Amino acid sequence: MSTNLPDDPHAPLQEPRLWRDERWTAQVIKNEDDEGWAVAMTLVGESEPALVGPWTMGRDKKNPKPLDAAAFHTLVKTASEVLRRHEQQLHAQLHKSLKLDTDAGRLHILLDIVPDEDNPYALLSARDAQDELVAQVRVAANFRLTEASAAAWVDNDFRKP
Known part of the structure; x- marks a missing residue:
């Protein structure tokens, strides 16, 4: 996934295919598997996206719908939930306990x-x-x-x- 990010990787950004706040970057990318588009949500400092999902086509049925504030906030909420569930699953795998009457x-x-x-x-x-x-x-x-x-x-x- 190539990006054309400005020099400051923490600067807020609001472009049709690229939105960023102080924690998250949303980038609309061409779906390699088919004719559609996908959106990748990446947490600042991470190399891999926390979430990649399908993205809506625009009215011309060729280009992606532009990102907007509502979509970005929904994507942030969804990606944050994915990370939270992953952390809970990892914690459950690494920490087990039981009560024992002696x-x-x-x-x-x-x-x-x-x-x-x-x-x-x-x-x-x-x-x-x-x-x-x-x-x-x-x-x-x-x-x-x-x-x-x-x-x-x-x-x-x-x-x-």
């Missing part, structure tokens, strides 16, 4: 995966009802946190599984 009381067992490129690992921890850290060990990034694995860890005096 003889010593209820424990909150947490597994926090550290996605290091060279040496990924996870921290398995237990917190008591007052949210005080009871135990913490480093485990493999692929450790499966289940009620059974948590109970086995607690029953084994919090030794590394």
Whole structure:
């Protein structure tokens, strides 16, 4: 996707096929797959768009409809929601927890995966009802946190599984 952006990449811009504010850039591009047009929404500082979607043809049925304030604000809202959902999904993949009733009381067992490129690992921890850290060990990034694995860890005096 080639762009003809002015020298200041943070300057607001409002052109028929290119809009930008302090956070987002919307660019209408030719859809490589067919005769239509697409719009790409890119967050400032990112190299890849957060959202690419179809864009409406203009009245001449050949050129794209120009961007306007209402369309830009709708695109910003949609792209922001896509990023928010992606962050939620990533958080859910990297952080798991469960509650476990033990003889010593209820424990909150947490597994926090550290996605290091060279040496990924996870921290398995237990917190008591007052949210005080009871135990913490480093485990493999692929450790499966289940009620059974948590109970086995607690029953084994919090030794590394």
